[in-house]
Amino acid sequence: MSDSLHIDWTKCDGRGLCTELLPALLARDEWGYPVSRRSRSGNRTDVPVSAGSLEAARDAVQLCPKLALSLVHEPNNKRA
Numbered sequence: 585m586s587d588s589l590h591i592d593w594t595k596c597d598g599r600g601l602c603t604e605l606l607p608a609l610l611a612r613d614e615w616g617y618p619v620s621r622r623s624r625s626g627n628r629t630d631v632p633v634s635a636g637s638l639e640a641a642r643d644a645v646q647l648c649p650k651l652a653l654s655l656v657h658e659p660n661n662k663r664a
Contacts, residue, residue, distance in 0.1 A: 590631075
């Protein structure tokens with residue numbers, strides 16, 4: 585299983601707490617909204633989370649004041 589942090593743009597208002605908790609994973613765009621530093625094929629909404637960052641990602645999800653973050657568990661081998 586691999587994990588990714590999903591940013592729901594309809595809920596986020598750019599407060600920046602998540603970027604402070606996950607500086608290696610998230611940066612802020614020109615309007616202050618979080619974006620992935622490690623995008624998968626241009627996707628800056630779903631952020632890959634390493635095992636070492638998983639605890640901080642869980643904290644960011646729990647502490648987000650707008651509930652704009654969620655952790656998504658994806659199987660490593662997707663079947664067609």
